[in-house]
Amino acid sequence: xxxxxxxxxxxxxxSSGKPRMHLQGIALGLAGALIAxxxxxxxxxxxxxxxxxxxxxxxxxxxADKVLSEIRNSPQHTDVRTWLAYLAQRSIADxxxxxxxxxxxxxxxPKVLKRKQPRYFSTDFSRAMWPATRLRLSLxxxxxxSPQDMALATLMDACDLTDTVLDDPADRRVARQYxxxxxxxxxxxxxxxxxxxxxxxxxxxxxxxI
Numbered sequence: 612x613x614x615x616x617x618x619x620x621x622x623x624x625x626s627s628g629k630p631r632m633h634l635q636g637i638a639l640g641l642a643g644a645l646i647a648x649x650x651x652x653x654x655x656x657x658x659x660x661x662x663x664x665x666x667x668x669x670x671x672x673x674x675a676d677k678v679l680s681e682i683r684n685s686p687q688h689t690d691v692r693t694w695l696a697y698l699a700q701r702s703i704a705d706x707x708x709x710x711x712x713x714x715x716x717x718x719x720x721p722k723v724l725k726r727k728q729p730r731y732f733s734t735d736f737s738r739a740m741w742p743a744t745r746l747r748l749s750l751x752x753x754x755x756x757s758p759q760d761m762a763l764a765t766l767m768d769a770c771d772l773t774d775t776v777l778d779d780p781a782d783r784r785v786a787r788q789y790x791x792x793x794x795x796x797x798x799x800x801x802x803x804x805x806x807x808x809x810x811x812x813x814x815x816x817x818x819x820x821i
Contacts, residue, residue, distance in 0.1 A: 612672065613651065613759050614644035614706045615715075616742035620767055620776065624739045628719060628730030631775050634703065635815040640770040641706050642698035643808035645678050646691070647762045650800045654679050657800040660807060661689045674705045691807040707731055715739070743776040750777070750786035761793055762801050769809035 621637045622630050630637050646662065649655035652675075654666045664683045669676040678698065688694065710716035710731075715738060719730040733739030746764055749756055756764060767773055768790050777783045794802055 612675070612709070613648050613762055614641050614674075614702070615710055615713075616759075616763050617641055617644040617766060618703075618706045618710060619733070619739050619742045620746070620763070621770065621772055622731055624716065624731050624733035625736050628732050630728075632770065632772060633815075634728070635699070636770050636812050638699035638702050639695055639808060639811045639815060640766055640772075641702035642695045643766050643769070643804060643811075644762070645675070645698055645702060645705070646694060647766065647801060647804055648675050649679055649682075650804060651758055651762065655682060657691060657804045657807075659803055660691050662691050662694065662804075663689055672709075674709050677705075691804065692811055695808065695811045747776045747782070747786075750789055751782045753785070753789045753792075756793065758798065758801070761797050762805070764790060765794060765797065765801070765805040766808055769805050770812050 617640055618637075621632065621640060646655060646657070648670070650657055652670055654664065654668070654670070655662055656665045662682070663686070664679065667679070667683055669679065682688075682694065707716055707718065711718060715734055717732050717734060719732060721727060721729060742763065746760065746767065748754070749760065750764065767776070768787075773786060773790070774783060777786055794805070797805070
């Protein structure tokens with residue numbers, strides 16, 4: 612699932628067990644990825660700053676189906692930023708829980724009182740590294756991406772995580788040029804969603820620094 616891949620890029624599950632950016636940014640990125648899962652499955656449509664349900668059939672996934680049900684049951688709320696803020700309140704718990712249920716992630720509860728944030732560690736190094744590795748190779752080589760990987764790449768960039776998977780400055784220049792091309796070629800619903808995530812994360816960064 613898209614949000615699972617985003618978590619594995621945004622969280623260092625193979626070494627420190629810590630997030631790679633501030634938690635609110637990750638939470639908003641995951642919220643965007645959860646909505647994108649429904650967009651990719653043609654259950655939700657995003658147009659500009661609005662979203663709405665277009666198909667009520669579930670995806671046979673507890674987390675995705677809960678998000679779909681909530682959007683369906685709140686037709687008065689159509690603002691994408693509203694849903695990003697709402698889903699971000701629990702997106703880390705929901706996605707890490709889904710990864711944990713699949714056996715790929717283990718949660719380490721803090722033993723020190725001053726450390727409130729749990730750490731997450733992957734049980735499969737190769738699987739945990741694959742989303743970042745796959746994106747790095749595709750972006751540097753300017754290879755065609757699936758719609759899911761297009762969404763992952765642009766959400767990652769919206770959350771300022773591109774540099775975490777691209778160590779070489781030369782690779783970053785190539786990747787950013789290709790990301791611009793990808794944004795222009797993306798299906799409009801995913802492009803609009805990515806822009807809303809970028810705006811929300813930008814506001815969160817300002818608040819975090821203040």
